[in-house]
């Protein structure tokens with residue numbers, strides 16, 4: 001069993017708890033145990049916090065990392081925003097003495113110290129890693145193949161970019177998530193401008209909703225053109241933007257979309273035989289039924 | 297002879313387009329470079345960043361222009377432009393910049409500097425208040441608690457929600473930077 005401290009973030013546990021439940025249960029079947037990271041907070045949101053004061057962003061993210069250091073476990077997480085905060089701050093603090101000293105001065109006020117003793121991973125990255133899991137192991141865990149469905153992959157920006165500060169090698173046309181989707185029996189579809197942003201990040205969703213939805217609408221148009229039955233992503237904030245965004249686009253622009261949006265862990269859960277109830281798919285703004293009808 | 301156009305009407309038309317050094321604060325570039333940990337002074341204005349930007353086609357936001365403003369020290373022009381808040385931080389420009397500049401981080405640095413002038417959209421401040429209060433930018437609610445219980449999860453996740461004893465530590469970190477204080481003050485002063 002590979003063990004990780006499971007960093008939850010905000011949107012997964014507090015808006016799409018199915019993602020949290022699915023991550024724990026699906027990972028177990030792949031030999032990955034996600035342990036509770038007690039007392040973690042918001043990562044904190046890189047857009048909202050980094051934008052006002054980068055120093056407080058470093059310090060707050062460091063506190064979350066220290067909690068995992070105290071468990072002596074690497075962190076696994078299921079949100080790209082969290083990945084940016086937790087992974088990037090961890091890497092920067094490891095390699096920048098001045099920055100680390102500054103952060104540790106603040107952490108000392110609460111009797112904590114950042115040591116740089118653990119690593120941070122996105123769960124999707126762990127799934128793709130053949131040394132820990134890999135697509136073949138995922139394929140073996142499938143009991144209900146998603147045969148006959150077409151799924152569009154949205155990687156999300158902060159998983160891969162800036163590419164220089166990531167373990168990944170390609171942020172222009174990566175295909176490893178498509179491999180993870182194909183392992184479930186679904187057909188991954190390619191679409192125009194695949195790597196475009198969902199539109200939500202950087203505080204833009206809160207600052208100018210119409211602007212952010214206009215970006216989302218462009219993505220939905222391209223995804224729809226490719227004939228996708230569903231969108232899959234690995235970021236609850238992208239999920240919120242695509243899922244609730246379709247309703248908001250209807251209200252604001254009068255354009256109707258009905259494309260189900262599923263976190264990869266929800267998709268994996270379905271393929272491993274979990275029921276829609278076990279994934280709380282009823283909390284999604286866009287009805288997942290048309291997609292479920294194809295596989296159940 | 298002074299450089300200019302011989303036609304007086306044309307001269308007048310272009311007069312205010314000239315760059316005035318009095319508008320420039322050279323410290324601005326230094327501040328931006330320090331905070332962004334990047335090198336906007338290397339920009340040769342190719343426009344690859346704007347060409348990669350999802351916000352550019354649907355607004356007047358031009359990332360290339362902001363990088364130029366950094367180089368020219370046009371502090372006020374940059375920090376008071378509301379387009380500053382239209383960057384989704386997608387980092388496409390950063391991946392593609394041929395001069396290895398991180399335009400995204402230039403924007404983040406400028407936002408940090410704007411915050412020092414109390415220029416910041418309200419949604420950012422509300423997130424700060426929520427995190428101070430609950431540890432989460434998006435906190436739990438009753439509908440979600442019920443859904444969590446149905447899933448076999450506990451009503452509160454294993455975060456500050458279940459362990460509020462961690463909140464004083466978080467507040468201490470935020471107080472170190474006077475974040476809550478500033479957010480409360482700006483919000484109580486009205487629209488920003």
Ligand code: SF4
Pocket residue numbers: 338339340341342343344345346360363392393394395396397399
């Ligand atoms: S891509 Fe780089 S060099 Fe080109 S205009 Fe933008 S910041 Fe300047």
Ligand code: SF4
Pocket residue numbers: 345348349350351352359382383384385386387388389390399400403
């Ligand atoms: S990071 Fe910001 S400025 Fe750069 S391409 Fe994305 S939205 Fe545009």
